[in-house]
Amino acid sequence: MAYRKIREIGDPCLKKKCRPVTEFDERLHALLDDMKETLRMAEGAGLAAPQVGILKRAIVVNLGDNKMLELVNPTIIKTEGSSIEAEGCLSVPGKAGEVERPTKVTVIAYDRFGKRFEYTGEGINARCLCHECDHLDGILYVEKVIRFVDVEE
Numbered sequence: 001m002a003y004r005k006i007r008e009i010g011d012p013c014l015k016k017k018c019r020p021v022t023e024f025d026e027r028l029h030a031l032l033d034d035m036k037e038t039l040r041m042a043e044g045a046g047l048a049a050p051q052v053g054i055l056k057r058a059i060v061v062n063l064g065d066n067k068m069l070e071l072v073n074p075t076i077i078k079t080e081g082s083s084i085e086a087e088g089c090l091s092v093p094g095k096a097g098e099v100e101r102p103t104k105v106t107v108i109a110y111d112r113f114g115k116r117f118e119y120t121g122e123g124i125n126a127r128c129l130c131h132e133c134d135h136l137d138g139i140l141y142v143e144k145v146i147r148f149v150d151v152e153e
Ligand code: ZN
Pocket: 088, 089, 090, 091, 131, 135
């Protein structure tokens, strides 16, 4: 596993619509392993492949307690509720802003071996899933922000 440099706002990779993963091979596994390592080192809530310069539909979400969820080709199929909370992004350092997101989100995705699964996340996990799926379509939270908030140092 290796740390991959996180692209920051202004990098063209963050504005691109990513391609679906078609090969569930060793390259994908290496990418997911590196993304998890990078997320762990950056102490973030989630990371999308375009944030490390790879324009493929893959994300990792930190579920807490050292648990990380890998989602390949995720599609949000159901959302419930709505809340306005502050969120940040590893690609937008030193900032946070309030964004309206659903409180419960169900996704269909594939694991690293191509096996389809369904996952439902609530609260911060729901927020994170939406934020990371947006990355795959080249959307940063700053485009949806209601207002920026002070970042605690
Ligand atoms: Zn982000």
